[in-house]
Amino acid sequence: xERLEHRACFGGWQDVYRHRSEVLxxxxxxxxxxxxxxxxxxxPVLYWLSGLTCNEQNFITKAGxxxxxxxxxxxxxxxxxxxxxxxxxxxxxxxLGQGAGFYVDATREPWAKHYRMxxxxxxxxxxWVEADSAASDVRAIxxxxxxxxxxxxxxxxxxxxxxxVSAFSPIVAPSQVPWGEKAFAAYLGDDREAWKQYDAVELVxxxxxxxxxxxxxxxxxxxxxxxxxxxxxRAACDAAGHPLELRMQPGYDHSYYFIASFIGDHIAHHxxxxxx
Amino acid sequence: xERLEHRACFGGWQDVYRHRSEVLxxxxxxxxxxxxxxxxxxxPVLYWLSGLTCNEQNFITKAGxxxxxxxxxxxxxxxxxxxxxxxxxxxxxxxLGQGAGFYVDATREPWAKHYRMxxxxxxxxxxWVEADSAASDVRAIxxxxxxxxxxxxxxxxxxxxxxxVSAFSPIVAPSQVPWGEKAFAAYLGDDREAWKQYDAVELVxxxxxxxxxxxxxxxxxxxxxxxxxxxxxRAACDAAGHPLELRMQPGYDHSYYFIASFIGDHIAHHxxxxxx
Numbered sequence: 001x002e003r004l005e006h007r008a009c010f011g012g013w014q015d016v017y018r019h020r021s022e023v024l025x026x027x028x029x030x031x032x033x034x035x036x037x038x039x040x041x042x043x044p045v046l047y048w049l050s051g052l053t054c055n056e057q058n059f060i061t062k063a064g065x066x067x068x069x070x071x072x073x074x075x076x077x078x079x080x081x082x083x084x085x086x087x088x089x090x091x092x093x094x095x096l097g098q099g100a101g102f103y104v105d106a107t108r109e110p111w112a113k114h115y116r117m118x119x120x121x122x123x124x125x126x127x128w129v130e131a132d133s134a135a136s137d138v139r140a141i142x143x144x145x146x147x148x149x150x151x152x153x154x155x156x157x158x159x160x161x162x163x164x165v166s167a168f169s170p171i172v173a174p175s176q177v178p179w180g181e182k183a184f185a186a187y188l189g190d191d192r193e194a195w196k197q198y199d200a201v202e203l204v205x206x207x208x209x210x211x212x213x214x215x216x217x218x219x220x221x222x223x224x225x226x227x228x229x230x231x232x233x234r235a236a237c238d239a240a241g242h243p244l245e246l247r248m249q250p251g252y253d254h255s256y257y258f259i260a261s262f263i264g265d266h267i268a269h270h271x272x273x274x275x276x
Numbered sequence: 277x278e279r280l281e282h283r284a285c286f287g288g289w290q291d292v293y294r295h296r297s298e299v300l301x302x303x304x305x306x307x308x309x310x311x312x313x314x315x316x317x318x319x320p321v322l323y324w325l326s327g328l329t330c331n332e333q334n335f336i337t338k339a340g341x342x343x344x345x346x347x348x349x350x351x352x353x354x355x356x357x358x359x360x361x362x363x364x365x366x367x368x369x370x371x372l373g374q375g376a377g378f379y380v381d382a383t384r385e386p387w388a389k390h391y392r393m394x395x396x397x398x399x400x401x402x403x404w405v406e407a408d409s410a411a412s413d414v415r416a417i418x419x420x421x422x423x424x425x426x427x428x429x430x431x432x433x434x435x436x437x438x439x440x441v442s443a444f445s446p447i448v449a450p451s452q453v454p455w456g457e458k459a460f461a462a463y464l465g466d467d468r469e470a471w472k473q474y475d476a477v478e479l480v481x482x483x484x485x486x487x488x489x490x491x492x493x494x495x496x497x498x499x500x501x502x503x504x505x506x507x508x509x510r511a512a513c514d515a516a517g518h519p520l521e522l523r524m525q526p527g528y529d530h531s532y533y534f535i536a537s538f539i540g541d542h543i544a545h546h547x548x549x550x551x552x
Contacts, residue, residue: 010536064343
């Protein structure tokens with residue numbers, strides 16, 4: 001493990017680490033924000049999953065989340081969005097391959113060897129994080145777009161593992177939209193049954209633990225009608241009797257300005273559950 | 277004038293414009309944040325001057341200042357740091373030429389034709405901003421590093437023009453440090469007398485209007501001892517009986533994580549003066 005960055009921020013430290021991932025078969029970079037409270041004892045952890053094309057930098061430099069994490073005493077963990085490196089399969093498109101892991105465990109070549117982001121986020125990353133005595137195993141999860149999809153899927157599939165979940169502009173039904181169809185066909189193959197385990201709208205139908213979902217969505221988001229379709233999550237939650245707070249935010253788009261505007265609400269939402 | 281970006285942010289709008297600068301003889305890009313209050317009437321304006329290598333994007337994407345501007349009803353204006361373009365003189369070094377205008381009016385070739393950032397910031401930019409009825413002529417100014425130098429120099433030389441001034445990690449005595457010596461020799465020539473009009477430590481000696489200075493400086497800043505030297509400003513202010521609140525912030529470096537951590541204090545400082 002190597003510490004690449006270590007910068008004072010809101011009384012705590014914004015770090016970036018490189019660590020070896022056995023699951024992914026490559027080195028991974030991860031942003032970790034330690035609030036001031038982490039110097040005096042262990043803190044709960046909010047895992048943040050970023051969207052297409054992002055690495056660990058986008059959230060830590062643009063969301064302004066550290067202020068709220070420092071207020072509430074929460075560690076923020078923001079990993080890269082895919083395996084990376086010369087030996088890792090890739091594609092010229094921005095929505096497949098490196099930077100576009102989609103938080104699945106790929107079963108098809110050439111992806112299956114490295115693209116195991118689901119396993120990495122659920123198991124290996126928290127084990128690595130919690131090896132630091134500053135981090136407790138009290139967890140929350142959130143994310144944006146592809147990462148909002150990842151957060152919802154991972155929380156829905158792992159009852160008891162997260163105290164709370166939220167998402168910004170998530171891809172709620174990847175099986176039904178171009179981004180998801182392309183990625184799932186490549187990573188998982190043509191059998192759409194296999195896609196359901198990574199589709200929040202499908203998973204909500206059969207979920208046991210009803211963790212309240214907080215979702216923010218800008219109504220001026222350029223991907224709203226084609227890729228995001230929050231109404232599908234609304235309908236699935238209504239049908240399943242699953243709680244959902246879906247907030248349509250007027251005028252907001254898909255950018256980090258949107259995330260910055262509401263990340264304080266999300267961290268307060270998580271803080272309430274994490275401290276309960 | 278062309279609007280390049282228009283994004284909802286904290287209830288207002290983060291815009292980016294391209295406008296023609298006659299002073300600089302090129303097009304300039306400027307970030308402008310309109311807080312929600314700007315929809316109901318005119319708001320005071322905080323001008324932000326960025327540091328070496330920056331353009332209009334750094335501050336608007338990384339400082340998290342919009343939250344505080346929205347709380348206080350202040351417009352934020354963040355221009356690029358130099359003239360730009362193919363016909364504009366440049367240098368391979370990061371600390372001279374494009375991205376390194378140093379907020380002076382150059383008198384030496386090849387710089388004199390375009391490098392008139394002092395004039396642009398003091399006159400042309402506010403005239404352009406205030407042509408919008410949302411912006412009042414009640415002004416404050418701040419900046420970082422080279423831009424902290426610019427903010428101090430411009431406020432000190434223009435009594436009555438700004439209600440308040442602050443700086444992060446400013447180059448307080450450019451005539452005495454390598455960054456300033458290199459830039460001033462190129463832009464202004466070898467006569468060090470001509471440098472004094474752009475040197476805050478020199479200007480504070482003879483200033484008429486004693487505008488309180490708020491300066492934040494990280495004590496882990498990698499440029500502290502060689503380029504920034506806040507102790508020279510401390511000594512000059514003490515000798516001149518000029519008010520200075522110089523806060524040495526333990527552990528902080530030269531990055532935007534430092535700015536993000538304290539920009540709220542600075543905007544509150546400006547809001548108090550702007551609303552007085």
